[in-house]
Amino acid sequence: MQDTAELSTSKLGTKKYWDELYALELENFRQNPQDTGDCWFSDSDAEQKMIDFMVDNIGAHRITEDASVVDLGTGNGHLLFELHETEFQGKLVGIDYSEESVRLATSIAEATGVEEFVSFEQADIFSADWSPGKFDIVLDKGTLDAISLSGMKINGELDVVEVYAGVVEKILEKDGIFLITSCNFTQDELVQIIETDKLKMWKTINYPVFQFGGVQGATICSIAFVKQS
Numbered sequence: 001m002q003d004t005a006e007l008s009t010s011k012l013g014t015k016k017y018w019d020e021l022y023a024l025e026l027e028n029f030r031q032n033p034q035d036t037g038d039c040w041f042s043d044s045d046a047e048q049k050m051i052d053f054m055v056d057n058i059g060a061h062r063i064t065e066d067a068s069v070v071d072l073g074t075g076n077g078h079l080l081f082e083l084h085e086t087e088f089q090g091k092l093v094g095i096d097y098s099e100e101s102v103r104l105a106t107s108i109a110e111a112t113g114v115e116e117f118v119s120f121e122q123a124d125i126f127s128a129d130w131s132p133g134k135f136d137i138v139l140d141k142g143t144l145d146a147i148s149l150s151g152m153k154i155n156g157e158l159d160v161v162e163v164y165a166g167v168v169e170k171i172l173e174k175d176g177i178f179l180i181t182s183c184n185f186t187q188d189e190l191v192q193i194i195e196t197d198k199l200k201m202w203k204t205i206n207y208p209v210f211q212f213g214g215v216q217g218a219t220i221c222s223i224a225f226v227k228q229s
C-alpha cells in the first residue's frame with residue numbers, strides 16, 4: 001500500500017499538482033472575487049513578516065521604495081499584491097511555471113486594477129532560456145520547498161536544489177537582497193544551500209520557537225541574503 005503522506009509530499013513537486021490547484025482557485029475567484037486563494041504559511045504570518053522586514057529595511061542595500069522585485073514561484077501573487085499596498089511602488093513581477101498560476105494572478109491584478117504595477121510571467125526558473133534581467137530584490141515563499149520535492153535533475157545530473165543559488169545569483173543586482181521563507185529546511189540547511197562566494201547571509205526574521213524533547217527549533221525560517229560585488 002502506498003504511504004499517503006509520502007504521496008502528497010511528492011505531489012507538491014509536480015507541475016500537474018500546481019496547475020490543478022490554481023485552475024480550481026481561478027474558478028473559485030471567478031465565482032467569488034473575494035476568494036483569491038490560499039496563502040502559503042499563513043499560520044506563521046510569514047507573508048506579513050516578509051513585508052514588514054522589507055519595509056523596516058528600506059534604505060539598506062538596494063531596498064528602496066522603487067526597487068524592482070521578482071517573486072519566484074508566485075502562485076496566486078498574494079505576496080506582491082500585499083507588497084504593492086506598502087511603500088514599494090517599483091516594478092513587481094511574479095514568475096511561475098504554472099500557466100494556471102499566471103492566469104489566476106493576472107485575473108486578480110486586472111480585477112483590482114493593479115496590472116500596471118504588478119505583472120506575471122510564465123517561466124520555469126531552471127530553463128536555460130529564462131533571462132528576465134536583474135532585480136533589486138528576489139523573493140521566495142515556499143518555492144524552494146516545493147522544488148526540493150520534485151527530485152528534478154538539471155542536464156540529467158545536478159540536483160535542482162544544488163543549482164538554485166545560481167539561479168538567484170543570475171537575476172539579482174549587486175548589493176541586491178534575496179529573501180526566502182522555508183518550512184522544509186532549517187536555518188543552517190538554508191544557509192548551506194544558498195550561500196556562495198557572492199551570496200552571503202545578511203539577516204533573519206524571528207518566529208516563535210517550539211521546544212520538544214529538549215530540542216529547540218522553529219517550524220519555519222526566513223533568511224535575507226545580500227549579493228556582494
Ligand SMILES: C[S@@+](CC[C@H](N)C(=O)[O-])C[C@H]1O[C@@H](n2cnc3c(N)ncnc32)[C@H](O)[C@@H]1O
Nearest residue numbers: 018040073074075096097124125141142143146
Ligand atoms: C509552495 S507554492 C508557493 C506559492 C507562493 N509563493 C505562496 O507563497 O503562496 C510553490 C510554487 O512554486 C511554483 N514552482 C515550482 N517549481 C517551479 C519552477 N521550476 N519554476 C517556476 N515556478 C515553480 C509552483 O507552481 C508553486 O506556485
